[in-house]
Amino acid sequence: MKKLVMFLFVIVSLVLITACTEGTSGGEGGSNDNSSSDSNNDNSNGDSGKDSIVIGFEADATTMLGSWDVNYINQAQIRNIFDSVIDRDPSTGELIPALAESWEHIDELTWRIKLREGVKYHNGKDFTAEDVKWNIDFILDEDNGSFYRSRWVNVEEVTVISPTEVEIKTSVPFPTLLNYVAGDLVIMEPEHVEEVGLDEAAKNPVGTGPYKFVEWSRDNYLKLEAYDEYWQGEPEIKNLEFRYIPEFSARLSAFLSGEIDLFKNIPVDALQELEQSDNSEIGEVASSRINYLALNALAEDSPIQDQKVRQAINYAVDVDELLNSILNGYGTKMTGPLSIINQDYTETEDYGYDPDKAVELLEEAGYNPEELELTLDTPSGRYPMDSHIAQGIAAQLQRIGIEVSVQINEWGSHLEKIQNRQMGDMFILGWGPAYEAQSTIENLFTKDAPYSSFYDPQIEEEIKAANQIFDPEPRLDAFAELQHKLVEQGAWVPLWQQADLYAVRSDLNFEPRVDEYFQVFDMSWK
């Protein structure tokens, strides 16, 4: 009996162990061989002639459709497969040619874009002006459900002038259109999408970009390979994998063990561990994303509606101290509503830290700081150290006697509270990436904009007027004027341009971009 039991036990064990191996693994069809062979490659750091890279990512893409989901996670990945018509300079954020060679505006309602010749898709088809029209129409077609459509509603018609020229007509003057062309529009191969349908195209993308699609295993990895006929030349790194690791500590461990070569968003309190590692470096860039403390003048019966109270808070918050003590100096201080790399940026006056002046202003406004109680809402984990920053601001305001209660919100409810005008006196929010004034100023300082926290009828009139100006110089002046006025009004406490921090293998040539993308074509191994 004993022997029989033992025998059965061994048999069952063997069956179970076999059942738990490759053949049955997770329905990720055919992925197993690749994964195991890749693990071998990944551990070969330092070998000469390394031609593959693994980038650790916090989340999976939702779709491989271009111009569909407004989501940085998607963009950072698919922009290796698809090209944009207009690109951004990686360090200055300026518009630069990509599939477009040049562009000009014909009149206030018309833009003409000249396209590059000789560009081919991964399936061998030629890229033409018709394809640009098809892709813009794809965004505009309500049936396709592109989340970008809301930004493009002012586009009236796209006309193909010649195989290399396309004209975009808008219903109102739309001087910032090119920013949307650069930010939203990537070119999918139209015939492929029409042939296989949207559902299939969402899993199997064909573009003109430097990398061809190989395999996508949901919540596991995305594998791409170099497209040798890429119009800018052959990519140096032949194989590219995005591996999805949601947990930061696990991402860090995967980096330290050599499984991944690059990842973004290192919390500042974890930098030390990476700095001590021999084969890694920290990449840093001042992102075009801005962080601010909104002083919610739209809240009913709030002392914040008083300009002097807002100014007082500006004097009482010590931004330098927050930057240095909580963010270890990682961030670029701002004094106005726009970041320094914003094309419409103008230098505004810095309130500086002056608690006495703050108390004086509060008293002038009729408030005794000791009796003032304010609320401060913050998300947690959305921006670097966001809830710590909120606590820091509360502590600073308490120094002059203001009692601040900090409320930490889940990200979705935080946004909803702002939209539904349920926010109390102050809240923390980030904005961007923002490269021009209108998308920030119109969206954050007008009465009806969903994420606004400020309204002044006079300023709103001026914003509307500035939006209509098409010529660059008067437009720049109008927005410069607005920036000064908003600072004077104490509409926000501007905090900083966010610092994007990357863990980078030290033998990788990689420059972090201001738009947060990972363009692997620009990377190489030393």
Next chain:
Amino acid sequence: MLDFIIKRFLQVILVVLLVLTAVFFLMRLSGDPVSLFLPMDASQEQIEEYREKNGYNRPIFVQYADYMVKAVKGNFGDSIRSNEDALKLVLERIPATAQLAFSALFLSLLISIPLGVLSAYKRNTFFDRVGVALTVVGQAVPSFWLGLLLIYFFAAQLQLLPSGGGGTPIHMILPTITLAAYSVARFTRFTRSTMLDILRKDYIRTAKASGAPTGRLIMRYALKNSLIPIITLVALDLGTLLGGAVITEVVFAWPGLGRLLMQSLLNRDFPIVLAGVFVIAIFYSLINFIADVLYAYVNPQIRVK
């Protein structure tokens, strides 16, 4: 017997519907997904248009009725984020989760039954005390902490095993250990106490008195009789393992159902969350249902009660 089965089965359906209802309302109370999906520079008009198009502006009970009618027909809607059939996305993840759950279950049984039996047999010895202490620790350690600790030592420091991801047997080792830790502790304690109960029974004493060898006594008389309650516990735990591997899957980037649910919850992708909860509730209720029916079959008294 048939009456009993039908009655129990109706209860299963009721439980699943109640679970769906509770999750539906809890999720909707947290708000709608619009603010997370549209670009932040979308205007109020566009936000309203989107709400209307997707029906989020209707009264919540109308949304609920509409949802339940469709769900009963097996239509859980499309994922808001990816536009794919939500139930299909959920079902695609089951094999990965099942693989992890079964291997964890197997590992825990492999360790816990011999350990529990030995603990009971060597009751009140040093060995027993260490065993009991370990099971207490095993049940108390949070799985994410254990997972991170394992990753730190075996992946980052020793570089022996991958820190996460799925696909090959080697990727399974760390998540399996993490997921099994709690079950090992639970099963060991349970085996120990069941064995202790049985070892005190008269027939064991009689067998012992009649000179039966120890091995035979334990394997044949005691363990065999304590297996039934252990099997029940295992069946219940399997449901928990299948549904509850969320944290382990997130820590180890395991592409299973738990991780899909977590991601979808953060995104407020309601159709996926509800389809996922539905599948887990069905699993859990069916496993209980089967256990109950088998019990009733073995012990007719249960049917009468």
